[in-house]
Amino acid sequence: MKRREFLKTALGGSAGVLCGGGLAEARPNLEPAPEAVGxxxxATLCVGCKxxxxxxxxxxxxxxxxLNGEPQWDSxxxxxxxxxxxxxIYTEGKGSTKDMVKDGFAFEKRSCMHCVDPGCVSACPCTAMRRDPITGIVTHHPDACIGCRNCMVACPYNVPQFEYNKVFGQIHKCQLCNQAGVERIDKGQMTGCAEACPTGATLFGSxxxxxxxxxxxxxxxxxxxYSYPRGDVRKPDSMHEKKVxxxxxxxWGETEAGGTNVLHISAIPFDKLDMPPLGSRSAASISEGVQHTLYSYLALPAIALAGLAFAVKKNTDDEGEGDGS
Ligand code: SF4
Ligand code: SF4
Ligand code: SF4
Incomplete structure (x- = not known):
């Protein structure tokens, strides 16, 4: 038996035991944190001022x-x-009409979505990514990070970024303005982006x-x-009227991949804004469920052994038939 066939047979046997035996069970999605903020x-309120x-x-x-040798804060x-x-920026055709799909344009924000059941937290082997159990804010802790970049692979929104241009590069992502040394939320302030937004397109709150x-x-x-609030939805700085x-x-984020604490709404369908196609199950709930099942039953070695034994037996039988013995 060739090496590739051997591995295929071994893995096939293992998968059969795993799935057919009903060992792999996913855990449910995590629920939003009790005092989740986001x-x-x-997008319809965003004027692209940056x-x-x-x-x-x-x-x-x-x-x-x-940019072009010039330092710029918003480029x-x-x-x-x-x-x-x-x-x-989304544009189509002439790109002349705001919030229209055809010949239109629109703005879309990209930052950490602060997932309710974050893939980055689940994939991190050393708890450098953490979800606050009260506020649901997902933060990265460089002191615990080993730079494995699992979080980058696990994030459906391509959010965590690694500093490839530095010798001792680190992971960076939006911390909802609540990391060590900033702590705006703990101090009762809103996020910087919501505070700066002149239209309320980025709104803070629970x-x-x-x-x-x-x-x-x-x-x-x-x-x-409609009277749109600006700042914190629970105690707006101001309101401004605008046609709906x-x-x-x-x-977006009510249910996607278990939901997010940062929600988006728009006049343009989200697939056109390059949001990823996601179901309602979080990847973390599925992968952790399988891992938990494997480790709790100590099934992994047994399954691997069963697969290998099956492959060896098949190999031996085939050789016996080939010999005519
Ligand atoms: S968007 Fe990505 S980095 Fe942010 S919490 Fe979700 S999985 Fe983690
Ligand atoms: S200002 Fe704060 S909350 Fe807003 S994107 Fe930046 S880090 Fe995140
Ligand atoms: S500050 Fe507000 S309006 Fe300006 S680009 Fe950001 S989200 Fe859009």
Missing amino acids: MLFD ACVAKCKEVNGMPPTV AQDLSGETLNVIK RKALLAEAKRRMALKAGDT PVYQQHI
């Missing part, structure tokens, strides 16, 4: 982006080790209140006037 990004990008850099002590095109929040606000907007009639757009009836 943000609501309403005040949030500059403020994020200021709050987090990140350097400016250098980052993508997330990186130096940029934790970017505003991307996940519960933000979800209720998003649902309220879904139920509005297009063309009516034609929203997609979809609150």
Whole structure:
């Protein structure tokens, strides 16, 4: 038996035992943290001013982006080790009408979604990624990080960024402005990006209140006037009136991959905004369920051995038939 066939047979035998035997069970998705906080990004309110990008850099002590030799605070095109929040642009055709799919344009925020059941936390072998059990904020802790980059692979939104240009590079991502030395949320402040946003396109608050606000907007009639809050949804800095757009009836993050604490709503379908296709199960719930089952039954060595024994037996039988003995 060739080596490749041997491995295929061994793995096939193992998978058969694993699945047929019903050993692999997924755990349920985690529930939102009891006092979960997050943000609501309403793409229809975003004017692309990028005040949030500059403020994020200021709050987090990140350097400016250098473009054509010039340092610029709001010109980052993508997330990186130096940029934790970017505003991307969708355009189609002539790109002339805001929030229209055809010949239109729109803005979309990219930063950590602060998943309810985060893949990065589950994949990190040394608890350098942590989900706060009370607020649900997902933070990275460089003192515990070994730079394995598992979190980068496990994140469905490509959020964690590694500093490849440094000898001792580190992982960076949005910490919802609540990491050591910043702690805006613990001090009762809102996130830097929500504070800087002039239109309320980035709104801070509890996940519960933000979800209720998003649902309220879904139920509005297009063309009516609505008073949009700015700052913290629970105690807005100000309100401003604006005509209601034609929203997609979809609150991104209500259920995707177990839900997120940062929610998005938009007039443009999310697949056109390059959001990943995700079901309602979190990857962490599936992978941790399988691992837990394997380790709790100490099944992994037994399964591997069973697969190998089956392959060896098949090999021996085949050789016997070939000999005519
Ligand atoms: S978006 Fe990515 S980095 Fe942020 S919590 Fe979710 S899995 Fe982790
Ligand atoms: S919450 Fe803070 S770190 Fe995250 S994107 Fe906003 S300003 Fe940046
Ligand atoms: S500050 Fe607000 S309006 Fe300006 S780009 Fe950021 S989210 Fe959009």
